Amino acid sequence: AQRVTQPEKLLSVFKGAPVELKCNYSYSGSPELFWYVQYSRQRLQLLLRHISRESIKGFTADLNKGETSFHLKKPFAQEEDSAMYYCALVYNFNKFYFGSGTKLNVKP
Amino acid sequence: ETGVTQSPTHLIKTRGQQVTLRCSSQSGHNTVSWYQQALGQGPQFIFQYYREEENGRGNFPPRFSGLQFPNYSSELNVNALELDDSALYLCASSFMTGRDNEQFFGPGTRLTVL
Numbered sequence A: 001a002q003r004v005t006q007p008e009k010l011l012s013v014f015k016g017a018p019v020e021l022k023c024n025y026s027y028s029g030s031p032e033l034f035w036y037v038q039y040s041r042q043r044l045q046l047l048l049r050h051i052s053r054e055s056i057k058g059f060t061a062d063l064n065k066g067e068t069s070f071h072l073k074k075p076f077a078q079e080e081d082s083a084m085y086y087c088a089l090v091y092n093f094n095k096f097y098f099g100s101g102t103k104l105n106v107k108p
Numbered sequence B: 001e002t003g004v005t006q007s008p009t010h011l012i013k014t015r016g017q018q019v020t021l022r023c024s025s026q027s028g029h030n031t032v033s034w035y036q037q038a039l040g041q042g043p044q045f046i047f048q049y050y051r052e053e054e055n056g057r058g059n060f061p062p063r064f065s066g067l068q069f070p071n072y073s074s075e076l077n078v079n080a081l082e083l084d085d086s087a088l089y090l091c092a093s094s095f096m097t098g099r100d101n102e103q104f105f106g107p108g109t110r111l112t113v114l
Helices: none
Strands: A003-005 A010-014 A019-021 A024-026 A032-038 A045-049 A072-074 A083-091 A095-098 A102-107 B005-007 B010-013 B019-024 B031-037 B044-050 B053-057 B064-068 B074-078 B087-094 B109-113
Touching: A003 A083, A003 A095, A010 A019, A019 A102, A095 B031, A095 B044, B005 B087, B010 B019, B019 B087, B019 B109, B031 B074, B044 B064, B074 B087
Parallel strands: A010 A102, B010 B109
Antiparallel strands: A003 A024, A019 A072, A032 A045, A032 A083, A083 A095, A083 A102, B005 B019, B019 B074, B031 B044, B031 B087, B044 B053, B064 B074, B087 B109
16 A cells, blocks of 8 residues: 655744755555645645656755655755645556645744 | 636535535646545545546545536535545646646635534
């Protein structure tokens, strides 16, 4: 069975500090992983996906199959990064399994 | 191009009643997925419809049912409501072409069961 774990419910950092949001997964197949973000009073939206290997808003995430992790990183946090972040695993062809989310709070 | 819309925004029902939630997919999308998001949790997959047929179901009882229409709009029906059904219900649409299909989410319907 698939599982996504985001161990931190809340992560608080100061502006300019590095950020790492943790995501670990369990899946017997070949994993496809996403990060979704929800800003205050906005809908859930895609931040990035592992296969594109792109950087969005300064965020990157590398799939580590050995450690079964897909941590989200940003070298210098900005106040506008404050939001809920969800790690999601795709299974059985386009079904999404979401983690419980991490609230990122970037303090001025 | 319009985004995913959901109606109603909020809904209050009592235990035992039935509810229908509606979703209008993003233009050009042929797949819709429904999720339940309880307070403090991530979205949980309920089921998915592709070209009007159910295309997968999560761990939800049969009293959760759905429909997808020829115009790809969709409904989520919940019978015999229970207090634990109180949650935000999200729909997400996508165009299924293969792997890695980005899902576009609606704003959700907040259901409260008293």
